[in-house]
Amino acid sequence: MSKEIQNLVSGGYSNTPLHSTKRNALEACVDWFSATFHENIFLNGLCAMLHLSITDFECKELAKTNEYDWLYNYSGIITIMTRNDNSQKTKQALTHVDIKGQGCRFLENNWRDGMTWVDFFNNLKSSFSLHHITRLDIAIDDYKGFLNINTLHRKLRLKHFRSSAGIRSWRYIESGDIQNFQEIDGQTLYLGKGDVEFRFYDKKGQLITNQKINLDPTITFWNRYEIQLRQDRALAVMHMISQDRLEVGELVRSVMCEYLTFLVEHKTDKNKSRWAVCSWWSQFLNGVSGTKLTMQPLEKSVYRTQNWIEKQVSVSLAILDECLNDNGYYVKSLIADGQRRMTKQHRQMIDQFRVSENYRQTIKDQVRKESQKIRPKLGTIQSMEASERNWANFQQAQVNH
Numbered sequence: 030m031s032k033e034i035q036n037l038v039s040g041g042y043s044n045t046p047l048h049s050t051k052r053n054a055l056e057a058c059v060d061w062f063s064a065t066f067h068e069n070i071f072l073n074g075l076c077a078m079l080h081l082s083i084t085d086f087e088c089k090e091l092a093k094t095n096e097y098d099w100l101y102n103y104s105g106i107i108t109i110m111t112r113n114d115n116s117q118k119t120k121q122a123l124t125h126v127d128i129k130g131q132g133c134r135f136l137e138n139n140w141r142d143g144m145t146w147v148d149f150f151n152n153l154k155s156s157f158s159l160h161h162i163t164r165l166d167i168a169i170d171d172y173k174g175f176l177n178i179n180t181l182h183r184k185l186r187l188k189h190f191r192s193s194a195g196i197r198s199w200r201y202i203e204s205g206d207i208q209n210f211q212e213i214d215g216q217t218l219y220l221g222k223g224d225v226e227f228r229f230y231d232k233k234g235q236l237i238t239n240q241k242i243n244l245d246p247t248i249t250f251w252n253r254y255e256i257q258l259r260q261d262r263a264l265a266v267m268h269m270i271s272q273d274r275l276e277v278g279e280l281v282r283s284v285m286c287e288y289l290t291f292l293v294e295h296k297t298d299k300n301k302s303r304w305a306v307c308s309w310w311s312q313f314l315n316g317v318s319g320t321k322l323t324m325q326p327l328e329k330s331v332y333r334t335q336n337w338i339e340k341q342v343s344v345s346l347a348i349l350d351e352c353l354n355d356n357g358y359y360v361k362s363l364i365a366d367g368q369r370r371m372t373k374q375h376r377q378m379i380d381q382f383r384v385s386e387n388y389r390q391t392i393k394d395q396v397r398k399e400s401q402k403i404r405p406k407l408g409t410i411q412s413m414e415a416s417e418r419n420w421a422n423f424q425q426a427q428v429n430h
Contacts, residue, residue, distance in 0.1 A: 054173035057278030059146050059270075060130040060255060061166035067158040069111045069122045071101065074156055078149075079107060079128075080139040097125065106132035123160060130166070150271035165263035168255035169281045170232065175313040176252065178216050178229050184291045184307070185218075191301050193319070194288045196221040204234075220289065224262045227289065228255040256284055269320075279317055287319030 066075075076082055086101035086109070097110035110125040128136070136149070153159070182201050184190050204215040217230035233251035236244060244251075258266055266284075269275060275283060292304040346360060353359050 054171070055175065055278060056170045056172070057276065057281055058168055058170065059133050059166070059277060060168045061164055061257070062128045062133065063126065063163035063165075064153075065123055065125045065160040065163065066153075067121070067123065067160050069113050070124045070157050071099075071109055071111045075109070075124065075126070078152060078156070079136065081107070097123070103132075105129075106135060124157075125163075127163075146270055146277065147273045150267055154271060161260070162263040162267060163259065165258045165266055166255055167258070167266065167277055167281050167284075168253050169278055171252040171254065172248065172250055174250050174252070176229065176254065176309065178218055178231065178252065180309075181218055181229055181291065182216075185220075187294070189292045189294050189304075191290050191292060192288055193290075194225070196225075196227075196288055198222055224259045225284075225288065226257045227285070228253075228257065230255075254281070254285070256281060275320070280320065282314050283317045283320040286314050286317050 072083065081103060083101075086103050089100045089102070091097055091100055091110070096112070098112040099110065101109040101111070106129050108127045110127075111123070112120060113122045114120065140149075185199050185201075199218065199220045201219075202217045215231050215234035217228060220227040220229075230253055231251075232253040233244065233248060236251075266280065269280060270277065291307045291310045292301060293307055295304050298304070349359055350357065
């Protein structure tokens, strides 16, 4: 990586270069984004959105056994893989985008006019058809020392901890150099696994020891507290950010509040639900409420709604339509009223349906399958209606004659 690019990408958090001394005690950032989109969008808007051109990338044709055809690499911080439809129609065109932490900093340093991740995610959603999200990392950089990783580790070893989300696994890693004056020059604490994983680590030590970066002398402390999200959890957080429901830092703390609680041991009471929360943990969370990262599966939301309408409501609507005889205006007014009364959960269901082509195709297939069952009935009804219209036209013709 060139020195010029390194200066652009090594900043600790959103829109702030590494050499800047204007830092808050806590700063938030998006630190990784990987997603796959329908169609080959590399030259159809994606490069421009990444503030790059095709000449900025190293290009490599991949082996025929690979899932993708071409690999485009920009300094190891942004990689793109593409493939086109094949002649046998056994593969559909796809584009996979992988933006690492330094790639995120690169994007932020190229944004203008107050652009944020809210705008970036909305631009992606409106410009391209999302296939799925592989990974999304969000993080808080701590320059003051709100949390001590050794203390977090000790609390886990002593089991002074609870998780409403059922997190049980953790691991702790220390690193050092036997020839260095400092015995320990890096530490990382991992909690959870799978679709949601938390990492607490010494960012200053990582940059100085592993990446050999000379930090500003004013940075005396730098920890990073990171949440790595995959699949549906990543999609849920992408929706929250794009809808600007919570600032990224508040979102990080809100997710941690839901999943993690560090406790003060009670000497006589063994029930952890009655133990006090550590004051330093409460201070770090700063009064946020927990955010659950569950998105109701569409087959249990959109499809269930459709099924309920067809099985339970269709007869009632037919009765009202027959009785009121208003050419469907009553039903239209019901729909308009329902749109006004939609909650955030309903909007989230709609957004998920619109953004995920896989889910959408699943629902369409299910709807098509259901409609085939009732098509003969509809055909019979339409034939009866046509016969009635023909008879009415015949009678009118007789009168006119």
